[in-house]
Amino acid sequence: MDQNIIHNLIRKSLNGDLKSFEALIDEYQDQIFRLILGIIKNSETSQEITQDVFIKSWKYLHNYDFGYNFKSWLYKIAVNESLNTLKKTRIFEEYDENIHVIESDIDEIDTFKLNKLNLAIAKLSQDQRIIIQLKHFENFTYKEISQILDVSEKTVKSRLYSARMILRNHVKGN
Numbered sequence: 001m002d003q004n005i006i007h008n009l010i011r012k013s014l015n016g017d018l019k020s021f022e023a024l025i026d027e028y029q030d031q032i033f034r035l036i037l038g039i040i041k042n043s044e045t046s047q048e049i050t051q052d053v054f055i056k057s058w059k060y061l062h063n064y065d066f067g068y069n070f071k072s073w074l075y076k077i078a079v080n081e082s083l084n085t086l087k088k089t090r091i092f093e094e095y096d097e098n099i100h101v102i103e104s105d106i107d108e109i110d111t112f113k114l115n116k117l118n119l120a121i122a123k124l125s126q127d128q129r130i131i132i133q134l135k136h137f138e139n140f141t142y143k144e145i146s147q148i149l150d151v152s153e154k155t156v157k158s159r160l161y162s163a164r165m166i167l168r169n170h171v172k173g174n
Contacts, residue, residue, distance in 0.1 A: 001027050006070050013061055021061075025054050028071065031138070032078050038133040039082040039126075049085055053078045069144065076148045079130060086126070120170035128163035135160055 006027070012020035032053055037046040056077055064073055121129060127149075134140045134148065142160075146153045 003070070007066055010061065010064060010066070010070065013058075021058060024070075028074055029054070031071075032074060035075060035078050035133065035138060036082050038137065039079070039130060040085065045085065045089075049078070049081050052081050056081065068147070072140070072144045072147050075134070075138070075140070075144075076150075079148055083126075116171050117167065120167045123170060124163050124166060128159055128166070131156060131159045132163050132167075 006024070009020040009024050013024065029050065033046055033050045036049045036053070037043060040046045040049065053074065057074060064070065121132065124132065130149070131145060134145045135142075140148070142153045142156050145156045149156070
């Protein structure tokens with residue numbers, strides 16, 4: 001959806017138009033859910049957090065800065081809500097090795113390599129897994145990731161480099 005259309009929907013939402021906000025939810029709900037599921041690794045909890053993200057975005061929509069990408073703003077809320085949930089429940093220690101990969105990517109990677117990659121991703125730190133997901137599965141830029149995670153672009157690049165090296169070494173069998 002074009003950024004101008006999104007901003008128009010936000011303005012209407014700010015004026016109390018629930019249909020406009022529902023259109024924003026329809027546009028981003030699946031993407032937000034996928035991101036959260038990649039962090040939380042539990043479908044039911046991810047659904048609850050996705051709802052919380054949109055409730056919080058409605059509540060704080062008046063704080064949205066129109067100079068900021070709306071998708072990045074939502075993703076920042078989603079990451080923060082996910083991390084808060086992980087802190088509360090401490091489920092981050094139990095990583096489900098059944099990572100969800102976009103179906104179109106499965107055709108390009110054989111099952112053995114995919115399993116090896118999933119195991120390697122499981123060994124990454126939480127910060128590294130989130131950055132890998134934002135960069136390679138959600139296609140955010142370094143700048144957008146830095147805004148979502150509240151870290152410098154240099155930190156994003158460093159964490160991404162480290163994560164890629166770990167993945168490369170694990171997949172190669174080192």
